[in-house]
Amino acid sequence: MNDPAGATLPAPTLHAQPVPGNKGIWVGIFCVLVEFLLLFCVYFIAKAHHPAAFERGPDQLATVAGVTITLLLLTSGYCMVKAVAAIRRDARRTTFFWVLAALLLGLGYPIVKFFEIRWNVAHGIDGTAGIFYTVYYYLTLNHLVHVSWGLLGLIWVATRTALGVYSSRDHSGLEAAAMYWHGTDVLWLIIFPFFYVLR
Amino acid sequence: MIGKAERTWLTLVALTLAGAWLAETGHAGWPLSLVVAGLIAVKGRLVIDRYMAITPAHPRIRRILHGFVTLVPLMVIFSHGWGDVLRRLTTLG
Numbered sequence: 001m002n003d004p005a006g007a008t009l010p011a012p013t014l015h016a017q018p019v020p021g022n023k024g025i026w027v028g029i030f031c032v033l034v035e036f037l038l039l040f041c042v043y044f045i046a047k048a049h050h051p052a053a054f055e056r057g058p059d060q061l062a063t064v065a066g067v068t069i070t071l072l073l074l075t076s077g078y079c080m081v082k083a084v085a086a087i088r089r090d091a092r093r094t095t096f097f098w099v100l101a102a103l104l105l106g107l108g109y110p111i112v113k114f115f116e117i118r119w120n121v122a123h124g125i126d127g128t129a130g131i132f133y134t135v136y137y138y139l140t141l142n143h144l145v146h147v148s149w150g151l152l153g154l155i156w157v158a159t160r161t162a163l164g165v166y167s168s169r170d171h172s173g174l175e176a177a178a179m180y181w182h183g184t185d186v187l188w189l190i191i192f193p194f195f196y197v198l199r
Numbered sequence: 200m201i202g203k204a205e206r207t208w209l210t211l212v213a214l215t216l217a218g219a220w221l222a223e224t225g226h227a228g229w230p231l232s233l234v235v236a237g238l239i240a241v242k243g244r245l246v247i248d249r250y251m252a253i254t255p256a257h258p259r260i261r262r263i264l265h266g267f268v269t270l271v272p273l274m275v276i277f278s279h280g281w282g283d284v285l286r287r288l289t290t291l292g
Contacts, residue, residue, distance in 0.1 A: 018257040026260060033267055040271060044278040048285040058222060067219045071212060077250050078208040085204070182251045186264075189242045190271050193235045197218050198275070199227040 021176030029183045032146055036187050039139050043194055050131045055199045057132030060125055065116035066196035069109055070188060073147075076105035077185045080154075080178040087161075090168040096161045099174070102181070103154040109147050113140070136195045143184070143191055150184050153177040207249040214242055232279035236272035243268025 019026060047054040083098035120126070120133075127137045157177040160166060166174050201209075218238055221231060247253050247264045254261070278285055 018255070019260065020251065020253065020256050030263060033263070037267070037270075040274065044274055044285060045289045047278055048282040048289065051282060055227065059225070063219055063222045066222075067215060070215045074208060074211045074215065077246065078204060081204045081207075081250050081252075179251060182246055185250070186243050186246050186268065189246065190239050190268075192215075193218055193238060197222040197231070198235050199225075199231060 021179040022172050025176035025179055029180060032183060032187070036139075036142075036190075039142060040190070040194075043135050043139065046131050046135050053130050053132045057130070057136070058196055058199055060123065061136070061196055062116055062119055063196050065112055065119070066192050068112050070192050072105050072108040072112065073185050073188050076102045077182050079105065080181050083161075084171070084175055084178050087166050087171045087174055088168050092161065092164055092166070095166065095174070096158065099154060099158045099161050103151065103158055106147070106151050106154060106181070110144065110151075113144055139191055140195065143187055146187070147184050150177075150181045153180055203249065207245055211242055211245055214238055229279065232275055236275040239275065240268055240272045243271075 079098045079102035083095050083102060086092075086094040086098055125133050127134055154177060157166075157174045160173065218235070221234065226234075244265070247268065251264070253264060
């Protein structure tokens with residue numbers, strides 16, 4: 001009777017939450033998935049109307065750029081897996097190291113993209129080079145925009161990790177950034193074969 | 200030490216390089232479409248289940264993510280096999 005209501009209930013831990021990160025990030029992730037699903041429809045419809053252009057298109061692109069971006073994103077994602085695992089052990093310095101590694105690898109994406117586009121333009125592949133390349137620029141640059149949001153998120157969580165904000169009990173912000181980052185990874189794993197492999 | 204995360208990363212890298220090899224050898228047609236659909240499904244599931252560790256998450260989140268990486272490969276197969284149907288459905292006039 002002396003206990004205030006609910007005082008004896010165990011405090012809910014973040015690990016027990018069924019939503020990884022926080023609900024807000026999932027609203028964002030699902031909006032991005034819907035957006036890209038529509039863009040993929042654009043890709044399939046354009047491909048259905050211009051099959052020859054989509055059969056020839058990948059031959060002109062630099063596959064090495066697409067592969068490098070994929071490897072950078074996969075390795076960066078792996079670093080975020082390690083970062084989340086480290087903060088769950090309260091290993092804050094290790095967490096910071098992994099987030100920083102994820103960020104540095106992620107920054108490789110826009111750099112590779114810059115050189116890829118420069119190479120494309122030097123070979124006459126710009127947005128007016130044909131329907132395949134229009135859709136290619138449309139989807140890949142859109143993805144680059146979302147990766148940029150992810151990179152800003154990583155800078156934010158790297159700063160907060162360095163300030164010692166996160167702990168094993170409270171790291172939903174770090175986990176949310178990791179979820180978004182992995183979400184951009186999933187999208188790229190679809191975009192890569194669309195433009196560099198599939199004919 | 201090679202743990203679950205490392206094994207996942209190595210598998211994803213190997214599948215990516217397999218895709219790159221396919222791109223460079225200039226394969227086309229049904230076999231390529233089926234392989235690409237499979238690669239998208241497997242790599243997508245690996246990232247969702249192992250990187251995002253979504254298994255204990257809210258079932259709705261899990262279902263939507265799994266649905267996404269199942270739907271897109273089906274779209275790959277549909278667009279390859281029934282491209283003329285898609286073209287007819289999306290032609291104005």
